[in-house]
Amino acid sequence: MAEDKSEILQGTLDLMVLKTLDAMGPLHGYGIARRIEQISEQALEVNQGTVYLCLIRLVQKRWITASWGTSENNRRAKFYAISKAGRKQLAAEARNWERVSNVIGRLLQLETRS
Amino acid sequence: MWTRLAARMRAFFRSPALDEDFDQEMESHLAMLAEDNVRRGMTPQEARRQARLRLGGRTQLGEAHREHRGLPALETLLQDLRYAGRAMRRDSALTCFVILILGLGIGASTAVFSLIDAVLLRPLPFHDPARLVWIGNKDVDNEGLSGETVPVNHYKALREQNGTFADVAAFSPFYRTGDDKLTGSGEPQRLTGLQVSQNFFPLLGVQPILGTQFSDDDCQFRWNSPKVALLSYSLWQTLFHGDAAIVGRQITLNDTPVRVIGVLPRTFSFDSVFAPGNRIDIYLPYPLTEQASRRGNELAMIGRLKPGATLASARAEMSVLGPRIRRMDPDRNFQLLLSPLAEHVSGHLRTALLVLVCAVGVVMLIACANLANLILARSAARQKEMAIRTALGAGRLRLVRQMLTESVLLACCGAIAGLGLAFAGTRGLAQLNAFRIPLLDSLRIDGGAVTFTFLLAVATGLVFGLIPALQIPGAAGGGLKENARGSSQGRHQHWIRNTLVVSEIAFACVLLVGAGLLMRSFLRVLEVNLGFQPRMAAAMRVDPGAQFSTRALRNGFYDEALRRVRSIPGVEAAGLTDVLPLGINRTWNCGAKGRPYTRSNPPPPIFVRIVSDGYIGAMAIPLRAGRDLAERDSASSTPVILINQTLARTLWPGQNAVGQILECDRDREVVGVVSDVRHLALEQESGNEMYIPIRQSGDYSSVDMVMRTTVPLSALALPVRRTLREVDPTLPANEFHNLQDLVDTAVSPRRFVVMLLAGFSAFALVLASLGIYAVVSYSVSQRKREIGIRMALGARAGEVQARIVRQTLLLAAAGIALGMAGSWGLAKTMQSLLFGVTAGDPITFAGMLGVLTTVALMAGYLPARRASRIDPATILRAE
Numbered sequence: 001m002a003e004d005k006s007e008i009l010q011g012t013l014d015l016m017v018l019k020t021l022d023a024m025g026p027l028h029g030y031g032i033a034r035r036i037e038q039i040s041e042q043a044l045e046v047n048q049g050t051v052y053l054c055l056i057r058l059v060q061k062r063w064i065t066a067s068w069g070t071s072e073n074n075r076r077a078k079f080y081a082i083s084k085a086g087r088k089q090l091a092a093e094a095r096n097w098e099r100v101s102n103v104i105g106r107l108l109q110l111e112t113r114s
Numbered sequence: 115m116w117t118r119l120a121a122r123m124r125a126f127f128r129s130p131a132l133d134e135d136f137d138q139e140m141e142s143h144l145a146m147l148a149e150d151n152v153r154r155g156m157t158p159q160e161a162r163r164q165a166r167l168r169l170g171g172r173t174q175l176g177e178a179h180r181e182h183r184g185l186p187a188l189e190t191l192l193q194d195l196r197y198a199g200r201a202m203r204r205d206s207a208l209t210c211f212v213i214l215i216l217g218l219g220i221g222a223s224t225a226v227f228s229l230i231d232a233v234l235l236r237p238l239p240f241h242d243p244a245r246l247v248w249i250g251n252k253d254v255d256n257e258g259l260s261g262e263t264v265p266v267n268h269y270k271a272l273r274e275q276n277g278t279f280a281d282v283a284a285f286s287p288f289y290r291t292g293d294d295k296l297t298g299s300g301e302p303q304r305l306t307g308l309q310v311s312q313n314f315f316p317l318l319g320v321q322p323i324l325g326t327q328f329s330d331d332d333c334q335f336r337w338n339s340p341k342v343a344l345l346s347y348s349l350w351q352t353l354f355h356g357d358a359a360i361v362g363r364q365i366t367l368n369d370t371p372v373r374v375i376g377v378l379p380r381t382f383s384f385d386s387v388f389a390p391g392n393r394i395d396i397y398l399p400y401p402l403t404e405q406a407s408r409r410g411n412e413l414a415m416i417g418r419l420k421p422g423a424t425l426a427s428a429r430a431e432m433s434v435l436g437p438r439i440r441r442m443d444p445d446r447n448f449q450l451l452l453s454p455l456a457e458h459v460s461g462h463l464r465t466a467l468l469v470l471v472c473a474v475g476v477v478m479l480i481a482c483a484n485l486a487n488l489i490l491a492r493s494a495a496r497q498k499e500m501a502i503r504t505a506l507g508a509g510r511l512r513l514v515r516q517m518l519t520e521s522v523l524l525a526c527c528g529a530i531a532g533l534g535l536a537f538a539g540t541r542g543l544a545q546l547n548a549f550r551i552p553l554l555d556s557l558r559i560d561g562g563a564v565t566f567t568f569l570l571a572v573a574t575g576l577v578f579g580l581i582p583a584l585q586i587p588g589a590a591g592g593g594l595k596e597n598a599r600g601s602s603q604g605r606h607q608h609w610i611r612n613t614l615v616v617s618e619i620a621f622a623c624v625l626l627v628g629a630g631l632l633m634r635s636f637l638r639v640l641e642v643n644l645g646f647q648p649r650m651a652a653a654m655r656v657d658p659g660a661q662f663s664t665r666a667l668r669n670g671f672y673d674e675a676l677r678r679v680r681s682i683p684g685v686e687a688a689g690l691t692d693v694l695p696l697g698i699n700r701t702w703n704c705g706a707k708g709r710p711y712t713r714s715n716p717p718p719p720i721f722v723r724i725v726s727d728g729y730i731g732a733m734a735i736p737l738r739a740g741r742d743l744a745e746r747d748s749a750s751s752t753p754v755i756l757i758n759q760t761l762a763r764t765l766w767p768g769q770n771a772v773g774q775i776l777e778c779d780r781d782r783e784v785v786g787v788v789s790d791v792r793h794l795a796l797e798q799e800s801g802n803e804m805y806i807p808i809r810q811s812g813d814y815s816s817v818d819m820v821m822r823t824t825v826p827l828s829a830l831a832l833p834v835r836r837t838l839r840e841v842d843p844t845l846p847a848n849e850f851h852n853l854q855d856l857v858d859t860a861v862s863p864r865r866f867v868v869m870l871l872a873g874f875s876a877f878a879l880v881l882a883s884l885g886i887y888a889v890v891s892y893s894v895s896q897r898k899r900e901i902g903i904r905m906a907l908g909a910r911a912g913e914v915q916a917r918i919v920r921q922t923l924l925l926a927a928a929g930i931a932l933g934m935a936g937s938w939g940l941a942k943t944m945q946s947l948l949f950g951v952t953a954g955d956p957i958t959f960a961g962m963l964g965v966l967t968t969v970a971l972m973a974g975y976l977p978a979r980r981a982s983r984i985d986p987a988t989i990l991r992a993e
Binding site: 034050052071073076 | 121136142147
């Protein structure tokens with residue numbers, strides 16, 4: 001079961017992380033993981049470490065930037081912030097997502113009726 | 115896509131720093147998570163434990179992170195390479211040995227590859243060389259240059275009337291080294307000049323780096339137009355010190371003023387393409403005139419196909435146009451043979467070079483078999499290590515990959531060594547211009563050769579690594595068990611090892627037979643009765659200077675020069691000739707006087723030599739009947755002639771030729787018959803020959819004095835030159851040519867192939883004997899226990915030895931039988947390279963059998979002796 005979840009995550013985690021950073025401003029990895037957990041209301045429960053694989057990918061694609069800073073509890077932590085390219089990507093991904101989910105939604109309605 | 119790859123690459127190189135960074139990040143994540151957990155009311159220990167669970171396995175995470183950010187494939191490769199490097203260092207003796215063998219093998223392959231590339235593959239160094247066509251003439255009964263060339267009028271007609279060639283150029287191959295005398299530019303010098311049609315260089319796409327091309331007028335030779343010349347780059351550099359002002363200046367060539375109109379580029383080398391081994395210094399226009407046409411066949415032609423035209427369409431046109439042109443002069447042979455220029459230049463070497471390619475390929479196969487064997491033996495020793503690695507979780511594929519990485523790494527090290535070797539080798543070969551092989555000077559290790567080397571190295575590594583790698587057991591089986599005897603596991607490997615050795619011997623056998631046949635052919639060629647004695651004979655150009663302007667004056671010069679040179683101590687005999695053997699040659703069609711000749715029954719073509727008395731003595735050409743020419747055969751006396759035995763048989767079979775009349779330039783009485791001389795090539799019969807007295811003819815363009823000496827040539831050069839200067843003070847400082855050198859040059863392509871092939875087969879023989887030795891001594895060391903027990907039970911040392919030697923001979927016999935069959939088939943394909951031996955030459959085959967058996971015996975005897983010295987007590991104690 002866990003594998004199915006992570007498979008869903010692989011595709012959508014990028015979008016979730018980008019959106020989180022876009023909405024909340026710079027955050028550290030823990031913050032991002034916690035935020036996603038809260039929003040998804042534990043529906044997508046995986047190892048928090050998975051977030052970091054996504055983060056390194058996004059950094060390498062230059063959609064987010066990373067720098068060391070200090071957390072609210074005065075702890076050294078690495079902070080991630082969305083970049084300009086990341087915002088563009090987010091917009092594109094969001095549009096794409098909406099289109100796909102619309103199509104799926106319509107399709108599912110169609111099936112219920114028949 | 116690219117940014118990601120670039121980032122991955124950066125990450126790959128900064129791996130340790132990034133690991134550290136990631137560790138810290140995980141640490142802070144854990145701390146924050148634990149803090150939150152504490153806030154939710156957990157104990158600190160519990161909080162931390164839960165946090166760790168939440169985050170996931172640290173090691174796996176780190177691994178995944180590395181894989182995500184870096185280049186995992188490359189990382190594995192690097193790991194394998196590091197490991198391979200360590201393994202190589204551990205077995206440094208074996209490593210050195212493998213690299214040495216591979217270096218030699220790969221070096222030889224690369225050298226042969228570059229040779230093939232330079233001679234056969236690379237396009238000729240001209241503009242669009244694929245469109246260049248050699249237009250030869252073919253005379254079935256005339257093998258000399260005269261039979262291959264055409265007269266000026268035919269050339270002009272062909273050039274004007276054809277529709278498939280954009281242009282047709284011509285040059286005269288009837289030039290000789292040192293034909294042209296340069297005076298007035300320092301010490302008098304002899305230069306080699308080539309006469310070409312005015313469109314020769316434009317046709318090839320060669321532009322002078324200074325000055326201009328020849329013009330149409332330059333080839334008309336009108337009485338009032340100035341004579342012109344183009345300089346070769348090297349002459350311009352050496353004699354005129356690269357002085358650009360030389361263009362437009364007059365030089366004195368053959369006592370007439372000639373204006374230099376340009377200098378050709380360094381990249382253009384007529385000699386390396388058309389006349390390997392010679393050097394052309396200066397290019398002159400060929401007289402495309404009516405008068406020159408009367409001189410007969412003198413021009414070789416090159417055409418450039420029009421766009422869209424093909425060789426086939428050109429051939430089709432020539433089959434119509436040829437006979438039409440021939441009608442201009444029905445007596446003259448004119449049958450055009452068209453071939454791609456590249457084919458004409460180096461096609462005749464293809465078989466020989468292919469033999470070399472096969473040879474070097476066989477050497478590589480032997481080397482691979484040998485190394486596979488070695489690695490196999492070593493991997494048996496590493497069985498335990500492999501078992502441990504398997505037990506620790508390494509997959510079979512991963513281990514195979516590891517083994518292959520090792521062998522490819524070894525091969526690449528070998529390739530580097532080989533590249534160095536090939537580099538030195540090709541440098542050496544390229545400078546051997548004594549070898550008459552075209553384009554040899556363009557031989558070099560270029561990018562193509564380097565690429566080839568490394569591809570070969572990888573392929574070699576895979577080939578010799580694959581067999582041992584596939585022997586890795588699939589699962590961690592009994593390998594870990596202490597004291598595994600391995601006698602049953604060894605059976606399969608034993609079989610592979612034996613197969614490898616048998617194939618090594620078989621390949622070596624094929625190579626030995628090939629080399630043996632060529633070597634025997636070469637010796638046969640050297641043994642050929644040339645008809646003259648090249649040893650202790652030398653030649654020197656002595657063309658009379660311009661002051662000897664009449665035939666009488668020239669004859670006086672010859673009398674005086676011969677008389678004085680003959681009186682020098684150490685000179686046994688001296689004579690003059692216009693052509694030396696194995697150089698250029700011309701033919702006339704002449705017949706017996708009074709015999710009716712028709713077009714269907716023409717007089718035979720005869721090789722012409724213009725000589726003086728004493729020439730046949732100086733050459734040591736035996737006189738068979740009649741007398742030699744004499745000083746009294748002068749311009750005013752009866753015209754006489756010497757002929758060779760073949761001509762005597764052709765014209766007067768069963769009769770005494772002496773006293774008969776031969777109708778050539780005029781009627782000449784045959785005064786003597788001499789032996790045949792191989793003038794064309796050592797491998798070729800001489801054909802009809804005649805010797806016209808120099809004092810009775812003006813039809814020669816150069817004069818060589820041939821001397822037979824009793825003292826070393828070096829001691830003679832100075833007195834001869836001084837003596838001749840007394841007769842003609844303007845005589846250039848000419849060089850002595852050893853006649854033996856002429857013979858050596860003529861056999862040089864054969865010598866070249868034989869040398870390389872002999873080297874390859876020696877190498878193959880060493881490899882094969884090492885292979886036998888390795889296998890037998892390995893099996894001895896494996897069977898130590900068995901041998902010890904046998905000896906304890908009463909087997910004598912001699913019996914043990916005999917058993918092992920018998921085993922070796924069995925292997926050798928299998929290999930030789932296979933190799934014999936293989937070489938029998940292959941030898942037939944190189945029939946065209948053989949001379950004086952058949953493809954199934956029993957001596958060669960017997961010799962090969964002897965050599966291989968001896969080598970196998972020696973390679974088997976050493977381990978056998980070691981086995982017989984095994985002390986049974988020690989072995990049994992160890993049990």
